[in-house]
Amino acid sequence: SLFSLCLSLLLWTTAYGKMPLYHSPDHLDHKTTPPPPSHDTTLSHLQPYIPRCMAGMLLLHVGIDLFIEGVYDSYGKFDALEYSGIWLITVVMVTSGMSAGLLVGLISALFTYVYQSSIYVNPLRGYMTATTLRSRRWRHPEAERILADRLQGRHRILVLQLQGNLFFGNIVALTDKVKEILRDKSSRPDDNILIAMLDFALVTGMDSSAAQSISKLKSTMHEQYGIRMTVFVTGRREGFPCEYDLTRELLKSSSATDSMRDDPEPGEPPPSPAPRQFSQLSSGRRSFSSVMPVLVGDRVMETLDEALAYCEDLLVRRRSPGLESSTTDLMGEDKAKHGSIVSVDAGQVLQNLLPRADPQSLEKLLSFFQKETWRRGECLWRQGSVSTSLKLVTRGLLESILEDEAGTTEDIHPGAMIGEVGLVNGVPRFSTVVCKEDCVLYSLSDAQWLNLTQSDPALARIIDLIVIRYLSH
Template sequence: MSEGLRKRVVVTVSAGAVIGVVEVVLAISFAVLVFSGFLEDARPSGIGIYLVAASLTLAILAWRAGVRGVVGSVQDAAVPVLAIVASSAALHTFGGVDQAFLTVVAATMIVTLLTALTFLVLGTFRLGNLARFIPYPVVGGFLAGTGWLLMKGGIAVAASTDPQLGTIGQFVDRFELVRWLPALAFGVVLLVATRIVRRALVIPAVLVIGLVAFAIGLLVTGTSIQDARDGLWLLGPFRAARLWHPWTYRALTSSGTDWSAVFHEVPGMATAVFVAVIGCLFNVGGAELLLHTELDSNRELRDVGLLNVVSGLFGGIPGYHALSLTALAKQMDVDGRGAGLVAALVPLATVAFGASIVGLIPRMIVGGVLVFVGLSLLVAWLVDMRRSLPLGEYLIVPAIVLTIATKGIVTGLEVGLLLAVVLFAVNYGRIDLVREVPFGAAFRSNVDRPPGDRVTLEGLAERVQILRLNGFVFFGTARGLLERISKRAEASPMRFLVIDLRRVTGVDASGVFAFRKVALLAEASGFEVVFADTSERVQEQLQRGGLAASDGVVRFEPDLDHSLQRCEDELLAEAAPEGADGRGDGFTDLPPHLEPFLERRSLPEGTVLIHQGDRPDEVFVVESGRLRVEWVTPDGTRMRFNTVRPGVMVGEVALYTGLPRTADVIADVPSVVLALSRASIERLEAEEPERAAALHRWLATTLAVRLTDAQRVYSALLD
């Protein structure tokens, strides 16, 4: 073996041993917290189960992780919830300690296996980014709340009592300060050390210093090991000499488990699953930042799901990526896979040979580790996050923590979910759902009309209001939409209210109710509501809510263009003088004396006047009827581009550029057009140059008007 390889092996084994020792301390701390009070006699078995789970987590994640360097651990997120579940289940169990132990194991298995199933589902269906849909302050409140429970549990462990306390006052009254103050101080020292000293071995070093300080304290006070045991300063003595006691699934499924007590804890178990899943999703993202690499979150979830299936079958608690241990491996510059596999041997060795050693661990160390983990979460979310969150959002974090501290984790979860909904509604409600587009000079339908009609429509611009809606119309935005429409109706009389729903993704019951009130307002005020580009699902929702198409009140059109065309047609019809023939007055602008050069053509309905791709050799003016301009896509789909009315010219652009025709022009109804060929224009230029110049000025003016219209529409849409 080369010197370099030997050095790498030594460093990897050393790092693995350090990581394994830290993991052993964490696993023991979590087990001591869960198996407290009535379950204390079953604590050795609980410690053994948690150590086996720790070994499995380290080994499987070292093997399966998508990136070298990731280290796994049994996780703290669900532990305080499981401690509450265990305490309550033991309280509701009618048998002795053995039955209470099996009941807690059964509940833990269900939690871990359900967590595993959730991971597998999220990973399989590629929902790894699901955590981003939960508001950051709400997640922070949950994690800070679990931090409070861990800190409180650590103090209770140090004082050798049941961690399920009521108030802070009881905290102080029930415990002798001399028992839990050292644990609190040790946890604070660990926290300060890890935040100030950015070194790989700071946690193991502080643990060793704590053990040495405790030993010195025993020597100074003349306290023997037996006296320390009798005074409940140590975890031991244990009732059994081993940390692993075989239990069978038969015992779980038969009379050994009080299933009524298990079912009684369903809310708490569901909360544990939720918190564990959220913790994992955030730790995967944190590992990416820590290792400066990209992880496939869906693959990581599938791997963690597999890990928790195996761990759950042994009765272990949920485990996944550990940011602290991953950082430790990174700072020691070791291969995470090798270090993780070596570390996995340490908990197993502790189970096999370390019962007597575990019994000598001071309670202040175990409790202090729990205090450290809890304080880390509290400081991270209550102190550090204050600098990066707006005050309104930040206050959600202490609100959830306070609820968890006073009312319990389940109530805290309910309050958190409620605040998530409220926060979403408030934030989304601030988004301007409505975008007004000015009708008339700036925005009209894609119908080419003669100048006289255009002037008429510009004069009637205030009679049409266009609203373009975006996103989801729900109770947080519906009220503002209704108020906006009401104010507009009061400001000036409308004839049409056009609501473009093309970008609306959905409408809730409050949104439907708001639209119904708009329809009632329209009926009372004498305007018509036109819903444009409504999806089939949204239209079905509106119709179920009583918004069916009705004469003069509500109408549905396929898109905004058709909606505006219909509004314009009705406005022009209402404004036309009695007896008008509807031809339009565009012909008054034609240069005089063109009749000899024009060819009148009658077009039956459906006649194709211009074919897309044809060579341009004529320009046309519509005398009567209506033409539609369609663009044919490469796959054969036909898209309406424009509609041409009497008095309007078509085909002039291609005639000037000489490029092939870009669209089909089809007679929508029986129509008459006047054709002016390229040959006629050339003859006019040769015979009557002044009239030819007038013709070119007229064509140029028409092009300029169309360009100006296009610019106005573009500006209106961007505004």
């Protein structure tokens, strides 16, 4: 504005210097020489482009602010279709005026709505409590009792599975449906939800309007429906499938001070102390509770199983602090996060795989196994080969490879039983297994298995129960 004022004063002075009054003999008793024509001509050419101090500069500021907000600040927050529409509106508004820009904006919005509506499906695939969807983590029997309780356990976790593309045309219907579900749950005391989990694994795309609505929905669930924690599952390592930084928006207002067990729900028993560690195998790992505080607020996680395990730990710790770290699970992601066990006892592995079994029966069962030593790089079996044994892993690290699934792999840690389904059911191997380290295994051959089923069916039943437990996870 100051720069514009200076130019305007310069133009006014120049124009005043050409007035007849300025050149009259009576003016200061002499005639002043007019400015050079070239200078006058240059300023005259600039005059149409210099805005007036008030109205002109106000319009200039409004135009710049609209451009910054609509074009510059929105870069990276919209998908290609939406951002192309913004540029189209900007160009038309600059070249043809405000009215034409508004008309193009209306047409662009209608086109985007029709296009997205034609390819998008019902955004809510389904919903259920975590009694139906549960994590693969194997837990202490007391922890399982807590999680099975209707007032304290998995029934307090609601899982909402979303799908397809979320955009401004269907996000309102989605949020209304979620509110209706929560309203129905909150109307029944036995069905009150403590943790709401939104699974985005099947969501293929999301525009900025939908992302912002999800962020608002999170606040609504906390404030109106008493949800203590919301967990969002991205289903992919790179985060949510949108340009908008939804992760930052979801976490920026997350509380990090309130403990879930500070405010027990009506009708719940008081928290109880954690029992002694169920297995000495668990004591070799860092306690889960030492790295995961029990908080209300919001979480964003990559996989549904990770989110379910996290929420289950919260519920267990809420009733019995420390019990969430007492687990019979010695496999999977837990080892990668908390350190692998170097070596375990074969008898203790069986005890952890089937904690309710009689220790004497397990010792007798172990007598049918043969100890084996395998070197790094050796292959135990190939995918599709005949199943001739099952094995207990007591030392080292193995890798299971699905050869037809583009290199899908899974690490196998000490404490696992492998090959049990193939041996019991007589089906080919599901995957290739190789040693990533030197390993010590205990093997039950098909000949010994046949002998066991004929001589002691009750003992063979233990293997059947372990197979069932694996399949249930």
